[in-house]
Amino acid sequence: MRAVGVIVEYNPFHNGHAFHLQKAKEATDADIMIAVMSGNFLQRGEPALVSKWTRTKMALAAGVDIVFELPYPFATQKADTFANGAVSILTAAMCHSLCFGSEDGDVSAFHATDYFLKKHDHQLQIKIKQHMKAGVSYPKAVANALQTISTNEKLIDLSKPNNMLGYQYVSAVQEQKSSMHICTIKRQNADYHDEQFSSETIASATSIRKALFSKMENTEIIKQYVPISTYHYLMKYKQLYGDFHQWENYWPFLKFKLLQSTAKQLKHIYEMEEGLENRFLSAAEEANSFYQFIEKIKTKRYTWTRLQRASVHLLTNTQKEEMMMHGKTAEYLRLLGFSKNGKTYLNKMKHQFHLPLISKLSSFKSEKIALDIRASKIFALSSRKLLKEEFSHPPIFYDKRTQI
Amino acid sequence: MRAVGVIVEYNPFHNGHAFHLQKAKEATDADIMIAVMSGNFLQRGEPALVSKWTRTKMALAAGVDIVFELPYPFATQKADTFANGAVSILTAAMCHSLCFGSEDGDVSAFHATDYFLKKHDHQLQIKIKQHMKAGVSYPKAVANALQTISTNEKLIDLSKPNNMLGYQYVSAVQEQKSSMHICTIKRQNADYHDEQFSSETIASATSIRKALFSKMENTEIIKQYVPISTYHYLMKYKQLYGDFHQWENYWPFLKFKLLQSTAKQLKHIYEMEEGLENRFLSAAEEANSFYQFIEKIKTKRYTWTRLQRASVHLLTNTQKEEMMMHGKTAEYLRLLGFSKNGKTYLNKMKHQFHLPLISKLSSFKSEKIALDIRASKIFALSSRKLLKEEFSHPPIFYDKRTQI
Numbered sequence: 068m069r070a071v072g073v074i075v076e077y078n079p080f081h082n083g084h085a086f087h088l089q090k091a092k093e094a095t096d097a098d099i100m101i102a103v104m105s106g107n108f109l110q111r112g113e114p115a116l117v118s119k120w121t122r123t124k125m126a127l128a129a130g131v132d133i134v135f136e137l138p139y140p141f142a143t144q145k146a147d148t149f150a151n152g153a154v155s156i157l158t159a160a161m162c163h164s165l166c167f168g169s170e171d172g173d174v175s176a177f178h179a180t181d182y183f184l185k186k187h188d189h190q191l192q193i194k195i196k197q198h199m200k201a202g203v204s205y206p207k208a209v210a211n212a213l214q215t216i217s218t219n220e221k222l223i224d225l226s227k228p229n230n231m232l233g234y235q236y237v238s239a240v241q242e243q244k245s246s247m248h249i250c251t252i253k254r255q256n257a258d259y260h261d262e263q264f265s266s267e268t269i270a271s272a273t274s275i276r277k278a279l280f281s282k283m284e285n286t287e288i289i290k291q292y293v294p295i296s297t298y299h300y301l302m303k304y305k306q307l308y309g310d311f312h313q314w315e316n317y318w319p320f321l322k323f324k325l326l327q328s329t330a331k332q333l334k335h336i337y338e339m340e341e342g343l344e345n346r347f348l349s350a351a352e353e354a355n356s357f358y359q360f361i362e363k364i365k366t367k368r369y370t371w372t373r374l375q376r377a378s379v380h381l382l383t384n385t386q387k388e389e390m391m392m393h394g395k396t397a398e399y400l401r402l403l404g405f406s407k408n409g410k411t412y413l414n415k416m417k418h419q420f421h422l423p424l425i426s427k428l429s430s431f432k433s434e435k436i437a438l439d440i441r442a443s444k445i446f447a448l449s450s451r452k453l454l455k456e457e458f459s460h461p462p463i464f465y466d467k468r469t470q471i
Numbered sequence: 472m473r474a475v476g477v478i479v480e481y482n483p484f485h486n487g488h489a490f491h492l493q494k495a496k497e498a499t500d501a502d503i504m505i506a507v508m509s510g511n512f513l514q515r516g517e518p519a520l521v522s523k524w525t526r527t528k529m530a531l532a533a534g535v536d537i538v539f540e541l542p543y544p545f546a547t548q549k550a551d552t553f554a555n556g557a558v559s560i561l562t563a564a565m566c567h568s569l570c571f572g573s574e575d576g577d578v579s580a581f582h583a584t585d586y587f588l589k590k591h592d593h594q595l596q597i598k599i600k601q602h603m604k605a606g607v608s609y610p611k612a613v614a615n616a617l618q619t620i621s622t623n624e625k626l627i628d629l630s631k632p633n634n635m636l637g638y639q640y641v642s643a644v645q646e647q648k649s650s651m652h653i654c655t656i657k658r659q660n661a662d663y664h665d666e667q668f669s670s671e672t673i674a675s676a677t678s679i680r681k682a683l684f685s686k687m688e689n690t691e692i693i694k695q696y697v698p699i700s701t702y703h704y705l706m707k708y709k710q711l712y713g714d715f716h717q718w719e720n721y722w723p724f725l726k727f728k729l730l731q732s733t734a735k736q737l738k739h740i741y742e743m744e745e746g747l748e749n750r751f752l753s754a755a756e757e758a759n760s761f762y763q764f765i766e767k768i769k770t771k772r773y774t775w776t777r778l779q780r781a782s783v784h785l786l787t788n789t790q791k792e793e794m795m796m797h798g799k800t801a802e803y804l805r806l807l808g809f810s811k812n813g814k815t816y817l818n819k820m821k822h823q824f825h826l827p828l829i830s831k832l833s834s835f836k837s838e839k840i841a842l843d844i845r846a847s848k849i850f851a852l853s854s855r856k857l858l859k860e861e862f863s864h865p866p867i868f869y870d871k872r873t874q875i
Binding site: 319320322323324326327328332352382383384441444445448454 | 723724726727728730731732736756786787788845848849852858
């Protein structure tokens, strides 16, 4: 059996994701589709719209065969750490190839860029630092630095967010000496950050979330951009748990945490560096919403994403020393769900997996998974039902005939 | 000028308190009435119904001339620590006498009891420990132990809550070699813990609070038990800040704090002893309200009050080492409010005060007051307006002609 791996957040799953899955399967001639998916908190430092369980169901309904959780120490991090965690999981699960979406869509350009960057690493690092000192963002600084070194090779444009992420995957595959083949699919329409709907069937997850939170718009508008299964799961979630998740729901808790903490205590929190703790403390007393809070502390140096990530770590009380316990690669495969085909693959291949496979939380007694559990508890603050699920929810077995 | 001191919580101020003030003034022939009052969190480990500022106004409207805050490290503690803090403040403010309410009402019996207890201390401690081991509460154990030693002296019944507290005041006066005279007034009707109204004009603060939180009863019912000024301040508070304060309002924050903490971290919290941290952690996930939470961890050994106090310290993140920084007596006099007479007294006497007088928080740069500030921030979580007041509120000057 040949498995292709994808690295996803599915916040929520939409037609663009479905397109990618279909193309990935075609391009790699795979029988099995494995997704490694962020848990309840995401790379940009945000709570997911709906829990990882519901997002797993969306993925399985759309043809993914196995969903593993990308653990918290990788999911809420900068692109390189995120990529290393995800690649290590797909490699450990014996994926034949890794397929990601990108603005570029040309796999040889990714390989060339990786080779080129490694070759000129020292020279580039100096130039990147210069650009960043001048106030340019990291992706932009890398792109600018690249332009200053002439080459005949066709390199990718690293200022595009999905190219940058893809490059990190390729780099992680190299670094980890993973045997996975690389495949990339050109993304259709919709930029990552688009807030408006711009096509008839493809929309960014950002614009879909915006529509879901909008009090003005009818949520039915998203129907044209997501599979019907996604739509049903979203509506069912709202009905069961009362609401979708967003930062503002957690703001009172973040504020409380800040009001009861000293600067010295905050310094132990991961990503709380360079006096950020004092900015957090003074902004907390003034701000009346999470949006206002971040607006108050945002600078050129502290981007919105960086501040959101620090806020997530504060919310989950993630200490620096806890993060340091984790290496650059994952330590377990937490199974969130599987299809019938996925089950066959697991039964056949699990003995060859490089990492322990966790189906039941209670059977994995290790401090290594503590941050995942804490993050789920905090995510579930709003709902006791949700809180219980972290401990009692079995991996989802998705059978086409019976579910939704 | 002759000042009489009272030790109060005024949660809220009622006719019983007014009766005590009048009798205290008569009995001591004082021109000035000074109250030392708990801040926003009280001795039984509860948030006060309304902020310390509003409770100060109630006191001034009822004839108190000066209100000092009993700092957090004394206000949220067992009777002996509470008493020592309060007595040290009244002594530092040059009070001529201390007057408290008690079930007994006979000052010579208090002196006799204090003398007797100190004389037989060793013998009594052994017996008290025996009774407590058998599962009896501390006040009851003291009362039982006393009965086993025969004497001709008339001793007070220490199983009555106000006798016990009064005894602690008398004992603190002795210990601190305070020159204050002791005076006690027999309490009228209404037991401390009464939840029902049992007289026409005197009701316990407990029963008044119960009526205020009741959805069934009209709040007008309390009018007969409190001065009209108290009633107005209560109604104004509810209008300004939305609601009265009670534990259930803080429960989501306490739960969040527990969900994001490890047992090791909780052990640093004051009063978190003997494995209590593990009981707290497991109860937090199950409970849906503060009431449910305490019900789950309550045992003979861990009384409701003890658990509430530990919960307050957890809510304010009060560490053991922070509490240890404070001695047995207070370190400053935080002025919450004063009348015209109070102003004259302050002007005349403040140079003789044994402790620094704080009128403006910003002029007292000391870590010593950090816990008071943090407690007020946490208390004010529900309201930004309330939060600002801790820093900007000047002591209240109450002039009979202008206020309410």
